[in-house]
Amino acid sequence: MKTLNESQLNELQQDLDQIRDQVIADLGERDANYIGKVVRLHRSLEVGGRVMMPFGFIPPVFLAATTALGLSKIIENMEIGHNVMHGQYDWMNDPSLNSQTYEWDTACGGDSWRRTHNYEHHTYTNIIGKDRDYGYALLRLSEDDKWRPAHLLQFANYVLLSVFFQWGVGLHELEFERLRNREITLKEKTPFLKEFFRKGGRQAFKDYVFFPLVTLPVAPVVLAGNISANLMRNLWSSTVIFCGHFTQDAETFSEEECEGESKGHWYLRQLTGSSNFTGSRWVHLLSGHLSYQIEHHIFPDLPAHRYPEISEQVQAVCRKYGIHYNTGSFARQYGTVLKRIAGFSLPDRLRTRLLPEFNNAVA
Numbered sequence: 103m104k105t106l107n108e109s110q111l112n113e114l115q116q117d118l119d120q121i122r123d124q125v126i127a128d129l130g131e132r133d134a135n136y137i138g139k140v141v142r143l144h145r146s147l148e149v150g151g152r153v154m155m156p157f158g159f160i161p162p163v164f165l166a167a168t169t170a171l172g173l174s175k176i177i178e179n180m181e182i183g184h185n186v187m188h189g190q191y192d193w194m195n196d197p198s199l200n201s202q203t204y205e206w207d208t209a210c211g212g213d214s215w216r217r218t219h220n221y222e223h224h225t226y227t228n229i230i231g232k233d234r235d236y237g238y239a240l241l242r243l244s245e246d247d248k249w250r251p252a253h254l255l256q257f258a259n260y261v262l263l264s265v266f267f268q269w270g271v272g273l274h275e276l277e278f279e280r281l282r283n284r285e286i287t288l289k290e291k292t293p294f295l296k297e298f299f300r301k302g303g304r305q306a307f308k309d310y311v312f313f314p315l316v317t318l319p320v321a322p323v324v325l326a327g328n329i330s331a332n333l334m335r336n337l338w339s340s341t342v343i344f345c346g347h348f349t350q351d352a353e354t355f356s357e358e359e360c361e362g363e364s365k366g367h368w369y370l371r372q373l374t375g376s377s378n379f380t381g382s383r384w385v386h387l388l389s390g391h392l393s394y395q396i397e398h399h400i401f402p403d404l405p406a407h408r409y410p411e412i413s414e415q416v417q418a419v420c421r422k423y424g425i426h427y428n429t430g431s432f433a434r435q436y437g438t439v440l441k442r443i444a445g446f447s448l449p450d451r452l453r454t455r456l457l458p459e460f461n462n463a464v465a
Contacts, residue, residue, distance in 0.1 A: 103353055104374055104425050111366030117419045118369050118400055121412055125404050129193055133405045137191055137199065140181050147174035151331065152313065158323040168327045172334030178207045179339055180390030181406065187212060188220060189403045209272035211301040214294065218275050224402055228347055228354045228375035236347065236354065238263065238270065239279040242446045244354050249449050256447040267336035272302050341436060346395035349377040350438035350459055351428045372399035373420060378429035385432065386410065396427065
């Protein structure tokens with residue numbers, strides 16, 4: 103981890119707080135119009151996809167319906183749900199965009215996400231042993247996790263996690279690894295499991311029972327379209343999220359080096375533990391602007407569409423303190439994610455020989 107002295111950390115905090123204050127002072131109609139337009143786009147795509155789906159026995163219509171429904175789910179989850187639940191639009195006092203009550207179109211309950219992601223991940227970003235989003239307690243991505251033969255299969259586990267991503271995120275709070283080690287009991291997780299089955303059951307009923315049933319006799323076509331749309335959303339969202347923290351240059355941290363950290367140190371950890379990727383305006387929209395993961399992690403409650411505007415200022419701050427601003431093309435960043443997953447599936451002796459760029463990956 104890049105080290106700065108206390109004076110530099112204080113100055114870093116002041117520089118970043120100044121950027122944040124500028125955006126806060128400028129929030130208003132432009133931001134409200136933006137999120138309103140995105141909500142209308144999502145609804146139009148969902149209605150279009152649902153209406154076309156019963157005619158999906160015509161192959162081009164099936165492709166159009168599935169794409170429209172998949173895009174609507176991606177936009178709702180990434181640019182609306184994720185960002186609204188971070189509190190980015192609470193200042194509007196719009197009940198439909200309230201961070202504490204919003205419920206998104208995925209199997210993970212909003213309250214569970216607010217506990218595991220909004221609090222846990224954003225507080226302890228990339229601290230090994232504290233941030234359970236780092237590898238989702240399923241993947242070995244650093245030397246801190248001792249290699250075991252089972253890790254040879256972790257690339258297959260990664261593929262399965264991506265395919266069923268909404269269910270993986272939904273079950274994240276179950277803390278399976280602690281259940282397996284008998285640190286907690288299933289009885290202690292009963293309230294969470296009730297919440298999970300209630301939300302997950304509602305999602306499954308909607309996509310896999312209700313809409314197919316009301317479109318008899320073409321239920322199999324509608325069922326196939328809904329499964330395909332969910333798969334499209336799962337693969338895209340997992341890929342975007344993995345690119346945020348698991349790239350080659352994204353740093354990890356120990357609990358000891360983060361003890362009693364100041365706000366400036368917290369900023370430094372977010373800057374060096376996150377990674378961006380470049381792309382078109384549509385790539386940024388469909389990623390919920392998590393293509394600007396660095397800006398998101400230092401300012402999680404600022405409207406995400408503002409991140410491209412402040413990126414140059416954040417980069418200037420990084421240059422001032424000699425901090426690496428981790429960005430690159432989507433293909434390059436995702437390529438390093440796949441190499442990290444594959445590399446740490448191997449015994450350390452073999453990995454250090456084949457993939458020396460991941461040696462001493464934990465700062």
